[in-house]
Amino acid sequence: MKERLISQAINVLDENFQPGGFTIPCKGLYPFQWKWDSGFIAIGQAYYDVSKAKQEIATLLDAQWDNGFIPHIVFHNESDTYFPGADVHRSDLSPVSSKKYKSTGMTQPPVTGFVLEEMYRIAKDKEDMFGYIKSQIDKVYDNHKYFYENRDVNDEGLVFIYHNWESGTDNSPIWDDIWETMNPPEYTFERRDTTHVDASQRPSKREYDHYLYIIEIAKENNYNDAKIAELSPFLVIDPLFNAMLIKSNQALINLYTLIGDNDDKIAQLVKWQVKSIKGFNKKLWDKELGAYVHYDLRKNKPISFVTSSSFSPLYANIPSKERADILVNTMMTKFGGEDKYLCASFDPESDRFDPKKYWRGPVWINMNWILFNGLKNYEYNNIAERVKEDSIELIEKYGFYEYFNCKKGTENAGYGGDNFSWSAALLIDFLN
Numbered sequence: 001m002k003e004r005l006i007s008q009a010i011n012v013l014d015e016n017f018q019p020g021g022f023t024i025p026c027k028g029l030y031p032f033q034w035k036w037d038s039g040f041i042a043i044g045q046a047y048y049d050v051s052k053a054k055q056e057i058a059t060l061l062d063a064q065w066d067n068g069f070i071p072h073i074v075f076h077n078e079s080d081t082y083f084p085g086a087d088v089h090r091s092d093l094s095p096v097s098s099k100k101y102k103s104t105g106m107t108q109p110p111v112t113g114f115v116l117e118e119m120y121r122i123a124k125d126k127e128d129m130f131g132y133i134k135s136q137i138d139k140v141y142d143n144h145k146y147f148y149e150n151r152d153v154n155d156e157g158l159v160f161i162y163h164n165w166e167s168g169t170d171n172s173p174i175w176d177d178i179w180e181t182m183n184p185p186e187y188t189f190e191r192r193d194t195t196h197v198d199a200s201q202r203p204s205k206r207e208y209d210h211y212l213y214i215i216e217i218a219k220e221n222n223y224n225d226a227k228i229a230e231l232s233p234f235l236v237i238d239p240l241f242n243a244m245l246i247k248s249n250q251a252l253i254n255l256y257t258l259i260g261d262n263d264d265k266i267a268q269l270v271k272w273q274v275k276s277i278k279g280f281n282k283k284l285w286d287k288e289l290g291a292y293v294h295y296d297l298r299k300n301k302p303i304s305f306v307t308s309s310s311f312s313p314l315y316a317n318i319p320s321k322e323r324a325d326i327l328v329n330t331m332m333t334k335f336g337g338e339d340k341y342l343c344a345s346f347d348p349e350s351d352r353f354d355p356k357k358y359w360r361g362p363v364w365i366n367m368n369w370i371l372f373n374g375l376k377n378y379e380y381n382n383i384a385e386r387v388k389e390d391s392i393e394l395i396e397k398y399g400f401y402e403y404f405n406c407k408k409g410t411e412n413a414g415y416g417g418d419n420f421s422w423s424a425a426l427l428i429d430f431l432n
């Protein structure tokens with residue numbers, strides 16, 4: 001079983017690999033390079049084709065802007081199967097954008113730091129991978145510097161996202177109350193996603209109006225972060241995004257220590273790290289829910305819902321052991337019933353939960369991978385194994401889908417895109 005699944009996963013990744021040296025998340029639905037997808041994809045590729053893994057991250061970092069920013073989509077290639085494309089995002093409006101590639105002007109969770117460390121762990125030829133990491137690592141450092149210098153508006157070690165697409169968890173019910181504060185125009189545009197995937201599994205047209213409206217505001221301000229922080233109706237501290245930054249800080253510290261001669265950078269990273277972990281525990285912990293939550297910087301108040309992002313701080317060693325116990329207890333009470341696969345993306349006990357709709361409830365393999373590793377960090381080994389076994393079972397039963405129904409016994413429980421790259425890539429890691 002194991003060998004067969006691994007070879008199917010390699011096949012998915014190879015089919016999605018492009019001549020430009022990057023891998024699309026899914027044919028038709030997502031025809032370009034996405035930032036956090038590339039990170040997860042490179043982890044899988046590192047097991048069977050190191051050269052592809054190296055290209056994956058190098059092509060992403062090649063699109064870095066002059067200020068250290070790394071965009072969420074790089075339009076290396078032309079395709080008309082996705083909306084909104086390069087002509088909507090218009091990265092050329094920013095004076096610091098890449099002159100080489102068109103891209104979006106928003107980013108995604110900063111996974112690249114810990115991905116480099118994972119690639120080093122997996123690589124058989126350590127010396128070769130070490131050389132590669134030395135050639136790329138400063139770009140990731142510059143990216144973290146960009147975050148701390150431009151997006152930490154309260155100087156508390158926590159960085160904002162200004163768009164739901166930056167979170168990676170696009171239509172999470174977390175954003176519903178923010179949409180209520182906005183009244184965007186009814187734009188006319190042709191959706192492409194719903195020609196590839198059943199509309200009931202995707203965000204609504206009205207949600208897309210909100211998504212586009214925020215982009216328009218950012219464009220009017222030439223993607224200037226200070227202006228965005230002042231004017232965007234969406235300004236959130238996301239626990240997943242910040243946990244990925246903190247995990248990646250730690251990875252950079254570890255890698256620079258191995259490289260040597262980088263004391264200044266290490267000292268700076270340690271400073272950021274201490275401040276971020278402190279700020280995170282202070283601002284994002286919700287005592288009543290027993291979980292980390294999102295924080296709305298516009299309203300200056302927490303968004304008190306439990307999502308799979310609430311548990312991601314385990315991966316970055318953010319909670320104390322005592323707090324981790326409470327967090328895992330919340331996870332198992334709300335999400336961990338025997339009738340369910342771990343881990344739903346949104347609180348199954350909430351009336352906003354929808355088991356079929358994208359980030360409003362389904363299980364995602366990348367989140368499971370983060371949770372598996374986080375649970376291992378704190379030695380919740382049995383629960384970690386369950387997350388891993390559930391992930392493998394879902395893929396084996398239903399295929400390499402983008403997301404899955406958490407309810408056991410559902411017929412056709414795989415939703416969204418098929419032959420989805422990070423589901424394949426992370427399955428390879430789970431099976432190794």
Ligand code: 9WN
Pocket residue numbers: 025030034036037072165168169170193
């Ligand atoms: C917008 C590519 C991306 C993932 C995101 C996922 C989805 C895009 C979309 O696909 O978002 O970025 O068009 O729906 O939500 O996490 O990176 O796989």
